[in-house]
Amino acid sequence: MTSEFGIKVEGVSHSYAGRQGAGTLALKETNLEIARNEFHALLGPSGCGKSTLLYLIGGFIPVQNGVIRTPAGEVHRPGPDRGIVFQNFALFPWKTVLENVIYGLKKQNRSKEECEERARHFIKMVQLGGFENHFPSQLSGGMQQRAAIARTLAVDPDILLMDEPFGALDAQTRRVMQEELRSIWRNSRKTVVFVTHDVHEAVFLADRISIMSARPGRIEHEIETGLGLDRDDSVIESKRFIELSEQIWRLVREQAISASRGEH
Amino acid sequence: MSGGNVVAPQGAEIRIGKTGAILIQIGVVVAIAVIWEMSTRLGLAHPFLLPPLSAVLGRLAEDTMSGSVFLDLTLTLYRALTGFFIAAALGIPLGILMARQKLFGWFFEPLISIGFPMPKVAFIPIFILWFDIYDTSKIIMVVFSCFFPIVMATYAGTKNVDKWPLWSARSLGTREGQLLWEVILPLASPQILTGLQIALPVGMITTVVTEMLMGGRGVGGAMIQAGRFADSVGVFAGIIEIALLGMVVIRALEMLRARLLIWHPEARH
Numbered sequence A: 001m002t003s004e005f006g007i008k009v010e011g012v013s014h015s016y017a018g019r020q021g022a023g024t025l026a027l028k029e030t031n032l033e034i035a036r037n038e039f040h041a042l043l044g045p046s047g048c049g050k051s052t053l054l055y056l057i058g059g060f061i062p063v064q065n066g067v068i069r070t071p072a073g074e075v076h077r078p079g080p081d082r083g084i085v086f087q088n089f090a091l092f093p094w095k096t097v098l099e100n101v102i103y104g105l106k107k108q109n110r111s112k113e114e115c116e117e118r119a120r121h122f123i124k125m126v127q128l129g130g131f132e133n134h135f136p137s138q139l140s141g142g143m144q145q146r147a148a149i150a151r152t153l154a155v156d157p158d159i160l161l162m163d164e165p166f167g168a169l170d171a172q173t174r175r176v177m178q179e180e181l182r183s184i185w186r187n188s189r190k191t192v193v194f195v196t197h198d199v200h201e202a203v204f205l206a207d208r209i210s211i212m213s214a215r216p217g218r219i220e221h222e223i224e225t226g227l228g229l230d231r232d233d234s235v236i237e238s239k240r241f242i243e244l245s246e247q248i249w250r251l252v253r254e255q256a257i258s259a260s261r262g263e264h
Numbered sequence B: 001m002s003g004g005n006v007v008a009p010q011g012a013e014i015r016i017g018k019t020g021a022i023l024i025q026i027g028v029v030v031a032i033a034v035i036w037e038m039s040t041r042l043g044l045a046h047p048f049l050l051p052p053l054s055a056v057l058g059r060l061a062e063d064t065m066s067g068s069v070f071l072d073l074t075l076t077l078y079r080a081l082t083g084f085f086i087a088a089a090l091g092i093p094l095g096i097l098m099a100r101q102k103l104f105g106w107f108f109e110p111l112i113s114i115g116f117p118m119p120k121v122a123f124i125p126i127f128i129l130w131f132d133i134y135d136t137s138k139i140i141m142v143v144f145s146c147f148f149p150i151v152m153a154t155y156a157g158t159k160n161v162d163k164w165p166l167w168s169a170r171s172l173g174t175r176e177g178q179l180l181w182e183v184i185l186p187l188a189s190p191q192i193l194t195g196l197q198i199a200l201p202v203g204m205i206t207t208v209v210t211e212m213l214m215g216g217r218g219v220g221g222a223m224i225q226a227g228r229f230a231d232s233v234g235v236f237a238g239i240i241e242i243a244l245l246g247m248v249v250i251r252a253l254e255m256l257r258a259r260l261l262i263w264h265p266e267a268r269h
């Protein structure tokens, strides 16, 4: 395997400005290297800085300390090479589902017909066929989430940042979406950073899993899943899957407990 | 009485529906008309102080036939709308600039805050001195009074746009220069429209008051004229004209809002 990198996070700290003087230190000296085309899952207790790390990689908030690099160069601002699915969907409320998905496609060199065809394809893929002309305010949370996923996948970014992208879905839909995502990743070779609270989801999807410490967040453990490139549903019953899930769950729990101790 | 009617107040509202609501609104207008007519017929009010509705409507019909109603209404509407649109053309860009350019914000914020609550009618003598007593100063008065609510609403709406759609757009390849048209304005449009909806009646009121103070044709001028001649029927005819004109214009803007904001949760209940 070549050691070509996909994302390099080097000594990145981030503190949010507080109301008076003392800010919130969300990330402390975080280091993380993700290989090109790697599917990387990020686990950690609530409030440990997972979203913050994604926003930094996405270039939405300025890097205060340290450096973040991608094959396209040092990260300073958002760009279409790094697609993101936000935890709160962040759809354009004045656009229909179809218009939302087409928006990013129009920024690329694609014909009008191709934009529409591609948008419809991804809307079908996230099972929103028939809702093309609905506005986000007419959709349930889970449907909005799927529309946001379609919008990001459609523009085919090299790096995919996903912040609990299936959090609002029922178990059934979630499983279908996981398989779709895995097969897209398998076919188009993207670097994925996938934030989740669901240990099984992380193990099922990822090549490698990072577990973050409680706030201020750092990468505390990194684990290879080693479950192979081609997995189907049956992998869930494998011994490796079950043991790995158990081990990771224990590590996450440790961090969550230290998080609850840290709170005053 | 049966016990099944306990939930009536809430349930009734839903069951009445759209036609029912319109019927009730018509009913209210009819009731006011009947009370007005009856109170003069029965001698409860002096016909000079409160002329019977039938006389007022008769006058309106006469003026409609002669065409003088249309002249007054058209003039008043022309002044109100011209002033309103000029105020929007100035106020919306300024509000956006204030929100987007710190320097503009710092400079204009205090000026707008001082100007907003000031009674604009106090400026009529100044405008008469500076301009004339004809259309120019009337329209400038309307611009002046419509300007502040429009700037304030645009400023607030543009300044407080949700960052998430902005972030989405930037990560999808939108350049900084495109954000204003493609994302910020659509997001701020509900508040900008609210500003316009506040400004329009203010503009109508200012038009009529200015016409009353400066004289000449127009609904306000015609009412003052009628008052001078102790023509109480004419005064009341003017009030009804203004009320109808105001209602039509404001409803039109409401319909425009409903059209433009079909995406907004407010469009559904």
Ligand SMILES: Nc1ncnc2c1ncn2[C@@H]1O[C@H](COP(=O)(O)OP(=O)(O)OP(=O)(O)O)[C@@H](O)[C@H]1O
Binding pocket: A016, A017, A024, A025, A026, A044, A045, A046, A047, A048, A049, A050, A051, A052, A053, A087, A215
């Ligand atoms: N805009 C902000 N201003 C101030 N503090 C913030 C802001 N956003 C996040 N924080 C703080 O930074 C810390 C990390 O937040 P972040 O959203 O990255 O956590 P997270 O790991 O994504 O949590 P969750 O799993 O609940 O989504 C939190 O403790 C929070 O208090």
Ligand SMILES: [Mg+2]
Binding pocket: A050, A051, A052, A087, A163
């Ligand atoms: Mg988060």
